[in-house]
Amino acid sequence: MQKKSFFMVPYLAWIALFVVAPMALILYQSLFDITGHFTFSNYTSYLESTTYLKMTFNSIWYAFLITFFTLLISYPTAYLLNRLKNKRLWLLLIILPTWINLLLKTYAFIGLFSQNGSVNDFLRFVGAGSHQILFTDFSFIFVASYIEIPFMILPIFNSLDEINPSLINASRDLGASAWQTFKRVIVPLTMPGVKSGFQAVFIPSLSLFMITRLIGGNRVITLGTAIEEHFLVTQNWGMGSTIGVILIIAMFVVMFLTRERKSKGGQSR
Template sequence: MKSKTAYLTPYFLWIALFVIAPMALILYQSFFSITGHFTFGNYEQYLSSGVYLKMTVNSIWYAFIITVLALLVSYPTAYLINHLKNKQLWLLLIILPTWINLLLKTYAFIGLFSQNGSINDFLRFVGLGSHQILFTDASFIFVATYIEIPFMILPIFNALDELNPSLVNASRDLGASAWQTFRRVIFPLTMPGVKAGVQAVFIPSLSLFMITRLIGGNRVITLGTAIEEHFLVTQNWGMGSTIGVILILAMFVVMFLTRDRKNKGGQIR
């Protein structure tokens, strides 16, 4: 028992210092005004201000679009990789871009999407002229989805890799088509991987701020950019912490909605 406690102690310390303590500090700071006085005004302002409510809706909407697009790309990709001969190598090639600094990848897309970038050079070459690609909603969603895709592919790939092939073969032996097998066997059994991927993409997408600034410009305003503004520009740490608390609550809501529900009994359809 003592040895087990000794092994668990570092994990408990890590969680206490780097998870619980920062969250408690943000919650504590959210009850102070910009002048340092205790107040509930930050929450009142957030709930009564149309600007913050619009930011919240925008954040949820953009996170939803990014998650859906990432899922539509990631599931077929993970399914294809799972059937390749050297699937671990292909998976590594997909994960490799996550090792590159996020800022570097963002600036690379700025070079591609700018007026003098590679894409506009190609459009001018084929006679279509240059277009405003950078600082648009589409460019922001594209870049954010590209960056989040590996985090969606990995849990889905793991779920597909752990799928028992005999269940798929049994479905086909019973006369089910490929689509019926996917809809009734493969997809339901890999749903835990899908839910884990949704958590890994949707939650970070709620608080994006660097990509919104560099790729979306001032057209994309989310809660992440509001937090950056309050902490770095207006120095209103109380309001910034309040928005942080809202994002933490949203994180728990998403985790609750996408939790793995295990039924005690089976269901025949």
């Protein structure tokens, strides 16, 4: 027991230094105004400002859209990968883009979507003309979804991989069609993976700011860009920290709503 407690020390120290302490500092900083005086006015300003409430709605809406399109692509992809012969190799190829720096991928899409980029070159070639793709909601959601897809595919793939084949065979033996088996057996058993993927995509999407600036331009305004603005431009760290606290609360709410629920017998529903 003492040996187990000893190995817990580095883990607890890591959590205290890099999770608890930063959140405590953000909470502490949110209680001071731009002049350094203790106040609750930051929270009052946030709740009373239609601008901040609109930013909050935009952040939730864009995060939902990114998560929805990511799930729409990831579930069929994970299902198909799980049925392939060399599924681990194909999964690795999908995960490989996550090894590339996020900023590099973002700048690559700027080149693709710009007026003289490859996408507009192709559109002009087929006679569709040039279009403003960069700095639009479409480009922002497309790029964000592309970057987040591996984080949705991986947990769903693992859930599919852990399904006991005998359960599917039993469903078929009992007369269920392929669609009924998918709907009543496979989907419920993969819900833990879907929930994990939802957390892995929705929570980071709430606070996007770099992709928002570089791809969405001034058309896409979220809480992430507001935090960047307060810390780097207006130097109002108190207000920026307040928005950070709101995002942390939103993170815990999402984690609570997508948590694993267990019945009294200890079985997952």
